[in-house]
Amino acid sequence: SQQGEEDPQALSIQEGENATMNCSYKTSINNLQWYRQNSGRGLVHLILIRSNEREKHSGRLRVTLDTSKKSSSLLITASRAADTASYFCATDRGNAGNMLTFGGGTRLMVKP
Amino acid sequence: ETGVTQTPRHLVMGMTNKKSLKCEQHLGHNAMYWYKQSAKKPLELMFVYNFKEQTENNSVPSRFSPECPNSSHLFLHLHTLQPEDSALYLCASSPLLSGGGETQYFGPGTRLLVL
Numbered sequence: 001s002q003q004g005e006e007d008p009q010a011l012s013i014q015e016g017e018n019a020t021m022n023c024s025y026k027t028s029i030n031n032l033q034w035y036r037q038n039s040g041r042g043l044v045h046l047i048l049i050r051s052n053e054r055e056k057h058s059g060r061l062r063v064t065l066d067t068s069k070k071s072s073s074l075l076i077t078a079s080r081a082a083d084t085a086s087y088f089c090a091t092d093r094g095n096a097g098n099m100l101t102f103g104g105g106t107r108l109m110v111k112p
Numbered sequence: 113e114t115g116v117t118q119t120p121r122h123l124v125m126g127m128t129n130k131k132s133l134k135c136e137q138h139l140g141h142n143a144m145y146w147y148k149q150s151a152k153k154p155l156e157l158m159f160v161y162n163f164k165e166q167t168e169n170n171s172v173p174s175r176f177s178p179e180c181p182n183s184s185h186l187f188l189h190l191h192t193l194q195p196e197d198s199a200l201y202l203c204a205s206s207p208l209l210s211g212g213g214e215t216q217y218f219g220p221g222t223r224l225l226v227l
Contacts, residue, residue, distance in 0.1 A: 042218035
């Protein structure tokens with residue numbers, strides 16, 4: 001079964017607005033990671049948050065993790081047209097090596 | 113550039129052909145992965161290699177055959193594929209298969225079309 005599920009599946013905003021994407025998962029995790037994918041390209045790691053962390057920042061990115069609700073959110077502030085991409089959460093259960101389970105992704109479009 | 117390269121970038125093959133996908137990482141990593149990304153489906157893990165040893169085969173059909181001759185190179189040999197195997201095949205690497213917390217570095221992928 002799918003471990004991570006992103007919500008919404010698609011999001012369209014204007015440049016300068018904030019974008020929030022959510023991820024829910026089913027089992028306990030060691031950490032949760034967010035990746036970005038430009039159309040038809042490979043994934044690029046954005047940020048990792050461990051199960052004992054609640055919030056993490058990296059530049060314009062802010063990630064939160066609520067292990068009691070088994071959910072995470074990715075906030076991109078002051079979005080730019082270049083942020084247009086698909087964003088995926090991936091969970092690492094930590095019990096079988098470094099194997100990540102990816103969600104279906106959120107397609108973000110930032111209009112100039 | 114993530115330090116992971118994949119060739120070819122695009123491949124069209126018939127169902128009776130045999131082809132191979134190649135992945136090379138220049139990061140000194142010890143774990144390598146093959147993923148399949150189909151339209152409208154989550155990224156699926158296919159195979160995992162750690163120090164050249166296969167540690168995971170995620171119920172992948174035998175028409176996909178991986179090979180890892182060393183920690184820097186990973187191949188995916190393809191034969192008698194089906195049209196539903198058309199997808200983007202992504203290779204990734206990470207420093208060590210250590211039990212969690214490792215970022216994976218992805219190649220650009222090979223877009224495969226099976227006719």
